[in-house]
Amino acid sequence: MVFNAVGFYTLLKKEVMRFWKVGVQTVFSPMITTLLYLLIFSYVLEDRVNVYPGVGYTEFLVPGLMMMSIIQNAFANSSSSLIQSKVTGNVIFILLPPLSSLEFYLAFVLAAAIRGVLVGISVYIVALFFVDLSLDHLGAILAFAFLASSVMGAFGVIAGIWAEKFDQIAAFTNFFVMPLSFLSGVFYSINDLPEFWRNISHLNPFFYMIDGFRAGFIGHSDVPMSFSFAFVLGFLVLLSVLALRLLHTGYKMRS
Amino acid sequence: MNSASSHTSVPAISIQGIRKRYGRLEALKGIDLDIRQGEFFGLLGPNGAGKSTLINTIAGLVRPDGGRVAVVGHDTVRDYRAARRNIGVVPQELVYDPFFTVAEVVRNQAGYFGVRPDPAWIDELLGALELDDKRDANMRQLSGGMKRRVLIAQALAHRPPIAILDEPTAGVDVELRQSLWTFAQRLNREGMTVVLTTHYLEEAEELCDRIAIIHHGEVQALDTKAALLERDTRRSLEVVLEDPEAELPESVAPFLAERDGVHVRLQFNKDENSPVALLNRLQEAGVVVTDLQTRSPSLEDIFLDLTGEQLAPEEVT
Numbered sequence: 246m247v248f249n250a251v252g253f254y255t256l257l258k259k260e261v262m263r264f265w266k267v268g269v270q271t272v273f274s275p276m277i278t279t280l281l282y283l284l285i286f287s288y289v290l291e292d293r294v295n296v297y298p299g300v301g302y303t304e305f306l307v308p309g310l311m312m313m314s315i316i317q318n319a320f321a322n323s324s325s326s327l328i329q330s331k332v333t334g335n336v337i338f339i340l341l342p343p344l345s346s347l348e349f350y351l352a353f354v355l356a357a358a359i360r361g362v363l364v365g366i367s368v369y370i371v372a373l374f375f376v377d378l379s380l381d382h383l384g385a386i387l388a389f390a391f392l393a394s395s396v397m398g399a400f401g402v403i404a405g406i407w408a409e410k411f412d413q414i415a416a417f418t419n420f421f422v423m424p425l426s427f428l429s430g431v432f433y434s435i436n437d438l439p440e441f442w443r444n445i446s447h448l449n450p451f452f453y454m455i456d457g458f459r460a461g462f463i464g465h466s467d468v469p470m471s472f473s474f475a476f477v478l479g480f481l482v483l484l485s486v487l488a489l490r491l492l493h494t495g496y497k498m499r500s
Numbered sequence: 501m502n503s504a505s506s507h508t509s510v511p512a513i514s515i516q517g518i519r520k521r522y523g524r525l526e527a528l529k530g531i532d533l534d535i536r537q538g539e540f541f542g543l544l545g546p547n548g549a550g551k552s553t554l555i556n557t558i559a560g561l562v563r564p565d566g567g568r569v570a571v572v573g574h575d576t577v578r579d580y581r582a583a584r585r586n587i588g589v590v591p592q593e594l595v596y597d598p599f600f601t602v603a604e605v606v607r608n609q610a611g612y613f614g615v616r617p618d619p620a621w622i623d624e625l626l627g628a629l630e631l632d633d634k635r636d637a638n639m640r641q642l643s644g645g646m647k648r649r650v651l652i653a654q655a656l657a658h659r660p661p662i663a664i665l666d667e668p669t670a671g672v673d674v675e676l677r678q679s680l681w682t683f684a685q686r687l688n689r690e691g692m693t694v695v696l697t698t699h700y701l702e703e704a705e706e707l708c709d710r711i712a713i714i715h716h717g718e719v720q721a722l723d724t725k726a727a728l729l730e731r732d733t734r735r736s737l738e739v740v741l742e743d744p745e746a747e748l749p750e751s752v753a754p755f756l757a758e759r760d761g762v763h764v765r766l767q768f769n770k771d772e773n774s775p776v777a778l779l780n781r782l783q784e785a786g787v788v789v790t791d792l793q794t795r796s797p798s799l800e801d802i803f804l805d806l807t808g809e810q811l812a813p814e815e816v817t
Contacts, residue, residue: 249581255611263599334595338605338654341559341589342612343581500522500562 253348256339260356264322271318271360276367279314283307283372286432296434297465303376308386308459309431311365311372315390316426316451319361319397320404320418323353327405328414331498340499346492350402350485357398362390378462385461385470392477393454397422399484406491406498425451435467450480510573512537512662512693513558513587517567520553520717527553529717530567535695537572537661540688542708543697544799546807550717551697552592555666559589571662585613588655592666592697594647596639602626603635606653613658625653628683645676652683662693669703681707701799711799715807728802736795737766737775742788749785752778762790 264271287303294302330336339349372378380386404417429451435443446452447468457473460466466473492498513535520528527550535541545551556562558569560576560583568575574582597605606622626632629649634642642650648668655663665684669677684707688694698704704711704725711728713721721728736757744761755778757767766778775794782789 249614251614251616252612255608258611259600259608262604266599330597333598334591334593335597337561337589337591337595338597338609339612340561341584342609342658343584343614344612345581495563499560500556 249344249348252342252344253352256344256349256352257355260322260326260352261359263326264356264360271322272364272367275314275318275364276371279310279364279368280371282310283368283375287375294433296437297463300463300465301376304378304463305434305459306432307369307372307376307378308462309455311368312389312393312455312458313426313429313431314368315361315365315394316397316454317418317422318364319357319394320401320422322357322360323398323401324404324408324414324417325401326353326356327402328408328411331405331409332411336498346489349492350399350488353402353405354395354398354485354488357401358391358394361394361397365390365394379464380462381464382461382470385474386458388474389454389458389461389477392474392481393458396450396454396477396481396484399481399488402488403484403491406488406496409497425449429455430467431455450476453477453480510537511535511570512539512572513695514570514573515554515558515567516569518554518557518564518569519566520557520562520564527717528557528564531714531717531719533712533719533722535693536710537693538688538691539709540684540694540707541696542704542711543695543714544699544701544704544711544803545697545714546699549714549807551714552666553717554714555589555664555695555697558664559587560584585658586660587662587664588658588660590651590655590663590665590668592670594644594651596642596647596650598638598640601636601638602631602642602650602653605639605650606657609654610657615658621659622653622657625656628686629653630679645672648672648676648680652680656687661691662695663687664695664697666697667699668696669698669700677703701803705799713803713806720806721802725799728799729797732797732802732805733770734797734801735768735770735775737768737778738793738795739764739766739779739782739789740791742790746787748787749781751781752785 283303283306286306291302296302296305330339404414408414408417428446429449430446435446435452438446453468453473453476456466456468457470457477460470511534515531515533518528518531531554543551543554553562557564558571558576560580568577570576571583572586574586576583600608603622603626606625607617610617626635629652631646631649631653634646639647639650652668668680672680681703684694684696696703696707708725710722710724712719741762741764748756748764752766755766755768756764758765768778779789779792
C-alpha cells in the first residue's frame with residue numbers, strides 16, 4: 246500500500262466532523278468575534294486612517310481580519326484536536342492503524358485548513374453587508390488562504406505533538422499566535438510604523454500571509470506579493486518537514 | 501478473517517529478543533515468544549510486570565530498544581502497515597472519542613485501517629456485542645461496560661485475524677465479564693488468534709490454551725495450562741481429626757503444614773508420597789480421621805512460586 250487513501254480520507258473526515266459538530270464554537274463564534282472587531286475598528290477609524298490611496302479603512306481592514314481568523318482557527322483546530330486526543334487517551338485510535346506520518350499529517354493539516362477557510366468565508370459573507378469589497382486577484386486570495394491555513398495547521402500539529410497539557414497549547418495561542426497575528430498589519434500598514442518596528446514586522450511570518458492575502462482584494466501591498474507567496478510557501482515547507490520528522494520518530498506520541 | 505491467517509506455519513506473533521528501557525527501569529529484558537495462529541494465548545503477570553509494554557510493542561505504540569516483532573510474518577517496523585492490519589487491539593483504559601456516536605467510531609476505526617465501510621459487518625459486530633440499540637448514542641452517554649464493548653467493536657472493525665485484549669475485564673461486573681469471555685471464545689472458535697493479558701487467574705484458566713507468565717520484564721514460564729500445573733509436584737492432604745488433642749505420629753509430623761485444632765493440613769511431594777500412605781500412617785498410630793480432602797496446586801500457586809507475588813485481588817464491581 247503506497248498511500249492509505251481510505252485511511253487518510255477517514256481521518257480527514259473525522260477531523261472535519263469533529264469541528265463541524267460543534268460549529269457554533271468553532272465557526273460561528275470566531276465569525277462573531279471578528280465581526281465585533283470590524284464594527285468597532287471601522288466605526289472608530291474609517292474617516293481617520295487612510296492606508297492606501299483610494300482604499301477605505303474598512304475595505305483595508307476586512308481582509309486582514311479574515312486572515313487573522315483563518316490563522317487563529319486553523320491553529321486551534323489541529324492543536325486542540327491533538328492535545329484533546331492525547332490527554333483523553335483516544336489518540337490510540339489513530340496510532341494503532343496503518344497510517345503513515347504523511348497521511349496523518351495531511352489529514353490534520355487539511356482539516357485545519359478547511360476550518361480556517363470556512364471561518365474566513367463566513368467573515369467575508371457577513372462583511373459584505375457593511376462594505377463593498379473588491380476582488381483584485383481571486384487566485385491570490387485563495388492561494389494565500391490555503392497556504393496560511395496550512396501553515397497554521399502544521400504549526401498546530403507541532404504544538405499538539407509537543408504539548409502534554411491544555412495550558413501549554415493555551416500558552417502557544419496566547420503568547421505566540423495571538424500577539425503575532427495582532428502585530429502583523431491587520432489593523433495598519435507596517436509602512437506607517439517607525440523603521441525599527443517595521444523591520445521587526447518583516448520577521449513576522451503572519452505579516453506576509455496578511456499582506457499577500459489583502460493584496461488579492463485591494464491590489465496594494467507593503468511587500469511584493471510574489472515575495473510574500475514564496476515566504477509563506479517556504480515557511481510551510483519548513484514546518485511540514487519538522488512536523489513529519491516528529492511524527493516519523495514518534496516524538497511524544499509513541500514511547 | 502484475513503487471508504494471512506491461512507499460513508498456519510507462520511506464528512501469529514513472533515517476538516524475538518524484545519528489550520525496552522524507561523530510564524533506569526528495564527521494562528522488557530529480552531522477551532522471546534511465539535504465539536501460534538488460532539490459539540487462545542494468555543499473558544499473565546502482576547501489575548508492572550511488562551505485559552502492557554509488550555502488547556504496546558506488538559501494536560507499534562512502543563518502540564523497543566532491541567529485538568524484533570513480526571505479526572503473521574510482517575515486521576512491525578519495516579512492514580508496519582501489513583503488521584498492523586493483522587491485529588486489533590482492545591486497550592486497557594476506557595478511552596473514547598466524545599464527539600462521535602457508537603456507529604461512527606466503529607466505522608471510522610475500520611476506515612483508518614483502509615477498509616471501506618461494510619454496514620453488514622458493523623451491524624453484525626454491534627449485534628454480537630449487544631450494542632444495536634446504542635448505535636446512534638454518543639459515546640459520552642454510555643456506561644463503562646458499554647464503552648468496553650465499543651472498544652472491542654473498534655478493535656474488530658477491520659476484521660483482523662488476531663485480537664489482542666489488554667485486561668478486557670478489569671473493573672467490569674460479573675455478568676459483562678462472562679459475556680466478554682463467551683464472545684472471545686466465539687472469536688477463537690471462528691479461527692481468530694486471541695491474545696489476552698490479565699491478572700485474573702480464573703480468566704486465564706478458563707480461556708487460554710497456553711499461558712506465558714511474565715514478571716519483571718521476563719518470561720518466567722511458557723506452557724499449556726496443564727503442563728504448568730504438572731510442573732508443581734506439591735500436593736496437600738487436609739484432614740479433620742476426631743480428637744483435637746491427638747498427637748501426630750513421627751512418620752507424619754514432617755509433613756505438617758498447618759494445624760488448627762482438629763483441622764490439619766499436610767503437604768507432600770506427589771513423586772515421593774501419596775495421600776493413602778499418609779492416611780495409613782495416621783490410622784496405624786490410632787489417630788481417627790473423620791473427613792479428608794486432597795488439593796492439587798492451582799495456577800495461583802504456580803504463579804506465586806514463580807514470581808513470589810500474588811496477583812491483585814479481583815476488582816469486581
